[in-house]
Amino acid sequence: MIIVGELINSTRKEIFNAIENKNSDFIKEIAKKQEQAGASFIDVNAGIFLEREEEVIEWLVTEIQQVVSVPLCIDSPNPQAIEAGLRAHKGKAMINSITGEKARFEKIAPFVTQYGASVVALCMDDKGMPETSDDRLRVADDLVNRLTELGVPKENIFFDPLVKPVSVNSLYGNEVLETIRGIMTKHVGVHTICGLSNVSFGLPNRKLLNQAFLVMAMAAGLDGAILNPLDERIMELLKATEALNGRDEYCLGYVETFG
Amino acid sequence: MFDFGELQQAIILGKGPLATELTQKAINEECVPKDILNQGLIAGMDVVGVKFKNGEYYLPQVLLAARAMKAAVVLLHPLIVSAGIQPIGTLVLGTVKGDLHDVGKNLVAMLFQGAGFNVIDLGVDVSSEKFVEAVRENKPDILGMSSLLTTSMREMQDVIQALQEAGLRDKVKIMVGGAPITQQFADKIGADAYALEGGTAVEMAKAMVN
Numbered sequence: 069m070i071i072v073g074e075l076i077n078s079t080r081k082e083i084f085n086a087i088e089n090k091n092s093d094f095i096k097e098i099a100k101k102q103e104q105a106g107a108s109f110i111d112v113n114a115g116i117f118l119e120r121e122e123e124v125i126e127w128l129v130t131e132i133q134q135v136v137s138v139p140l141c142i143d144s145p146n147p148q149a150i151e152a153g154l155r156a157h158k159g160k161a162m163i164n165s166i167t168g169e170k171a172r173f174e175k176i177a178p179f180v181t182q183y184g185a186s187v188v189a190l191c192m193d194d195k196g197m198p199e200t201s202d203d204r205l206r207v208a209d210d211l212v213n214r215l216t217e218l219g220v221p222k223e224n225i226f227f228d229p230l231v232k233p234v235s236v237n238s239l240y241g242n243e244v245l246e247t248i249r250g251i252m253t254k255h256v257g258v259h260t261i262c263g264l265s266n267v268s269f270g271l272p273n274r275k276l277l278n279q280a281f282l283v284m285a286m287a288a289g290l291d292g293a294i295l296n297p298l299d300e301r302i303m304e305l306l307k308a309t310e311a312l313n314g315r316d317e318y319c320l321g322y323v324e325t326f327g
Numbered sequence: 328m329f330d331f332g333e334l335q336q337a338i339i340l341g342k343g344p345l346a347t348e349l350t351q352k353a354i355n356e357e358c359v360p361k362d363i364l365n366q367g368l369i370a371g372m373d374v375v376g377v378k379f380k381n382g383e384y385y386l387p388q389v390l391l392a393a394r395a396m397k398a399a400v401v402l403l404h405p406l407i408v409s410a411g412i413q414p415i416g417t418l419v420l421g422t423v424k425g426d427l428h429d430v431g432k433n434l435v436a437m438l439f440q441g442a443g444f445n446v447i448d449l450g451v452d453v454s455s456e457k458f459v460e461a462v463r464e465n466k467p468d469i470l471g472m473s474s475l476l477t478t479s480m481r482e483m484q485d486v487i488q489a490l491q492e493a494g495l496r497d498k499v500k501i502m503v504g505g506a507p508i509t510q511q512f513a514d515k516i517g518a519d520a521y522a523l524e525g526g527t528a529v530e531m532a533k534a535m536v537n
Binding site for chain 1: 477481
């Protein structure tokens, strides 16, 4: 399972304050903790800083890379901020994210090839937010073609099916699970990744739903997740699901964690 | 004597068929349409709004109640029109350009409709030109803007600017909301109000139109 640690996000109050006060020790500490807890990438998002986003993201990348050895995930829809992050980044970064929208694709795709980065590809295009799994699969087909034509290796592509709240429509969970199954069967070699928390919006005991959804999505083939790796319960569930889902040879990972 | 409490309960519990049945009964018993609307349907949705705000109700319960009310209003609509009942105010609402999130915006629309507002929902990814046009055309009391993205929230400022240039800024109150929005941001861009969630937004809006 490829885990993107989501904690360094400027919309979170403590991160916002740490950036405002140039408290790099605090940021570094959270980055290190996420790496130790098993994060494969550390997400960095400076979106709340609007016009200062580029400068802040560059600072975050430089500071964090001093203390972690895992790569970072540059999280912004803003091409200038993504480029600033990539320029500062050493090694193979992840870009979060590209979409099938014409304008956004044309701006972000060159960075994916130029920097040899991995990329999160949202299953949406100029037709808007997808409703069904068919909508999502159609966009994914199109994006696989366009990205591989540019020379992006399949293993660098992480499809995000776009999770919507089941409180709005009880079938929204199923649409995502079917999308994951579809992508992983049809485009062998690519990855699927998603954030979990959208699924539970508007409902009580959200953590429980997020946990159940992670297990179901992994059973459907999901091999990436954007989550809080310091949440012990979710990391335990992840280990258990890997063992039960044929992804943990001899259950060694499980034994090492719990034995 | 028709029991408005029963109709309220049907709305509060989101029982669509019961709400329409009771609304029809009230019409048959020749209740005043305005009473059916205010004492039955809107009074029920008021309770729903409060329960949601207090964390007693969750999104599905609000959706069900709104659906029940909508079905009942269909029956009542011809009578409302012929009786000349006016909405308590008009809200033009949309998610700003560059943002396709609609869950929160739709919830706000439902709560405002439930409170007796006329709601003109412009949808998602709404350009400042469209907002200005809708304000000019519909002369709303309130313009509501939603943004869930840090990248699109700055769009709100452009809309306010565009309204100023069109000479319409003083004609409408502006409310903003969405996950990354704060009171501080609302003040900075010159909005009139910010609400953390829909129930509060309705309360603030009612005070504005009174």
